[in-house]
Amino acid sequence: MDRAPLGIVNHLFETGANDVMVIDGEEGEMLVPFVPGVVREVNLEEGYIKLDWQPND
Numbered sequence: 001m002d003r004a005p006l007g008i009v010n011h012l013f014e015t016g017a018n019d020v021m022v023i024d025g026e027e028g029e030m031l032v033p034f035v036p037g038v039v040r041e042v043n044l045e046e047g048y049i050k051l052d053w054q055p056n057d
Helices: none
Strands: 008-014 019-025 028-034 039-043 048-051
Antiparallel strands (some): 039 048
16 A cells, blocks of 8 residues: 555535545646545544545556
């Protein structure tokens, strides 16, 4: 399991089916679904979100 930062969450938007995070990273903008199974942990106090996500998928 890689633990590499993907970037910074710029904003979220609704699609009707689920919310989507827009992440600004080194490789450009990434769209990641904000759903259980992808989002593993949200820690607002420490300022991170853990994902089960492969950026090249």
